[in-house]
Amino acid sequence: MVSPFDDHDPTFERVSPVRRATTRCVPARALQRPGWITAIDVAAVVCFAALLGLGMLRLVRLADDATDLIVAAAIAPVAYLAADLASGLVHWFCDTFFCETSPLIGRLLIQPFREHHRDPLALTRHGFFELNGNNCLALIPMLALWSWQQGNLSGAPSVACEAFVVWFSFAVFATNQLHKWAHAHAVREPVRWLQQRGLVLSPEHHSVHHRAPHGRAYCVASGWMNPLVDRLGLFPWLESVARGIGITRQDAPPIATRAAA
Numbered sequence: 471m472v473s474p475f476d477d478h479d480p481t482f483e484r485v486s487p488v489r490r491a492t493t494r495c496v497p498a499r500a501l502q503r504p505g506w507i508t509a510i511d512v513a514a515v516v517c518f519a520a521l522l523g524l525g526m527l528r529l530v531r532l533a534d535d536a537t538d539l540i541v542a543a544a545i546a547p548v549a550y551l552a553a554d555l556a557s558g559l560v561h562w563f564c565d566t567f568f569c570e571t572s573p574l575i576g577r578l579l580i581q582p583f584r585e586h587h588r589d590p591l592a593l594t595r596h597g598f599f600e601l602n603g604n605n606c607l608a609l610i611p612m613l614a615l616w617s618w619q620q621g622n623l624s625g626a627p628s629v630a631c632e633a634f635v636v637w638f639s640f641a642v643f644a645t646n647q648l649h650k651w652a653h654a655h656a657v658r659e660p661v662r663w664l665q666q667r668g669l670v671l672s673p674e675h676h677s678v679h680h681r682a683p684h685g686r687a688y689c690v691a692s693g694w695m696n697p698l699v700d701r702l703g704l705f706p707w708l709e710s711v712a713r714g715i716g717i718t719r720q721d722a723p724p725i726a727t728r729a730a731a
């Protein structure tokens with residue numbers, strides 16, 4: 471299959487892992503992804519799995535009749551839409567503000583997004599923890615707060631609220647995998663089936679984001695929110711708000727260069 475991402479800059483020096491590492495890429499990669507970042511990725515995935523497991527247990531305990539199950543199922547598409555929007559907001563923010571050398575956030579959060587525009591296929595070579603660690607890290611405060619609240623609230627939360635938190639967390643967790651599949655040269659038939667029907671992010675839909683002016687289609691779970699968000703001009707408006715309070719763009723040079731090309 472011909473990928474819409476095959477036209478990326480071939481002169482770019484790949485710095486992400488390759489199946490047969492070369493002496494050229496390993497030192498750069500070790501600089502970008504030192505051991506402490508890998509340790510944070512692993513810890514984040516483990517903590518996220520534990521907190522999501524707690525949420526699922528609470529949901530199973532709460533949903534004790536058929537109506538509850540229908541409510542829990544009906545919440546899933548709403549949570550999936552919300553996760554798509556959340557993916558767009560985080561993606562836009564990390565593509566636009568701060569830089570890879572910003573303290574802490576630069577290595578953990580900004581670098582993967584900037585690398586993705588220099589080398590869109592790097593994502594397809596990331597291992598499980600590198601791929602999912604930053605999403606898990608972002609979800610942990612929300613899940614921890616939600617779990618803490620459940621222990622301190624009088625009365626049980628509604629099935630709808632608990633289901634939303636569980637589905638939303640799972641969908642956000644899946645976002646990087648869905649994005650990775652949109653860039654992969656080959657995916658398994660069920661995944662391609664889902665992509666062709668627009669149920670998950672498709673390569674064709676996502677390729678818009680990787681074409682100049684690089685300012686559209688930021689949502690990368692299903693991409694369902696992109697037409698609405700782009701038509702409303704949500705991200706340009708948010709950027710103007712940020713400018714108004716003194717926060718200016720620091721997007722990666724390759725984006726600016728390629729946008730101008």
Ligand SMILES: [Zn+2]
Pocket residue numbers: 561565583587679
């Ligand atoms: Zn991007």
Ligand SMILES: [Zn+2]
Pocket residue numbers: 586590649653676679680
């Ligand atoms: Zn992409």
